[in-house]
Amino acid sequence: MDVKVLIKEAKDSVISQTAEYALRAIIYLAEQPDESRNNREVAQETKVPLNYLAKVLQCLARNGIIVSQRGAKGGFKLARGPEAISVYDVIQAVDPLHRITSCPLELEQHRDHLCPLHRRLDDAMALVEKSFRETSISELIEPVLQIG
């Protein structure tokens, strides 16, 4: 029984809900080459709440991951090829991972090196960061299953 249960309910992942939404949207756009897709359509296909997705897409556009087009026939499309966008790029745009650069306890002895705990925690984050940097969106497009 964890603290959350003591108090309420919970779920956890290595990325936030927001980052997950952003990735789903980007992958969907990557599957639709060139054509702009609008917020409503992306929301439907990715099952992300419509109005929240609008914010997320806005943010991705501001960060140059996608380009937006207002007005009739407007929508969003990738700013560059999916092989040139990493999972890391998407996450950093929307909800950046922060590496640990100093011990939160701010002990004098830890001024210029992390204590063993934060060294380890940051190492774990480094692993995750590396994995995300090395994965491009093009690798995450669902292979279409062929019958035969």
Place this chain on the structure above:
Amino acid sequence: MDVKVLIKEAKDSVISQTAEYALRAIIYLAEQPDESRNNREVAQETKVPLNYLAKVLQCLARNGIIVSQRGAKGGFKLARGPEAISVYDVIQAVDPLHRITSCPLELEQHRDHLCPLHRRLDDAMALVEKSFRETSISELIEPVLQIG
């Protein structure tokens, strides 16, 4: 500029604040062999909010990571040697990592396998989990600096 900035302020790590507090407390107890330390003392030394720490310690005790002793001269101490407690044990007690076992989109095609995105995200979590399982609390005790 990320979504959070659009809306508010933020910070992120691979573990929750609660899990970080639990680890600090456990490491502190590991540095004090055998003797019980009370909540007040642990809170001071680890800079964790007193009343919140009480919950966290309670939870660790319920999960058999530490043992609590009520009454005068009471307090908390490790239930077993620090080499026999992993970072993973502590985190799972307090704020468990959940591996991804099914695609949140719940597409029919993903019934028995994860889609590429969630496959990757879970792989990243597996790395983190492995790293935490392999690290024992005894490895995180601050080496005392000697002059000379």
Place this chain on the structure above:
DNA sequence: ATTAAATAGGATAATTATGTCCGAATTGAT
């Protein structure tokens, strides 16, 4: 037995993250 020190645990408050709504601005089509 009494007392003081300490944990246990429920209720509640504050903060942060997630999600909604709506009007303004932009733009393609007619």
Place this chain on the structure above:
DNA sequence: ATCAATTCGGACATAATTATCCTATTTAAT
């Protein structure tokens, strides 16, 4: 020029997480 489709962006609402407070219960010491 007007209209309809669409993003933009601010304000607001809800939910989850983190933090505090208060009282009850347990227990060692005297």
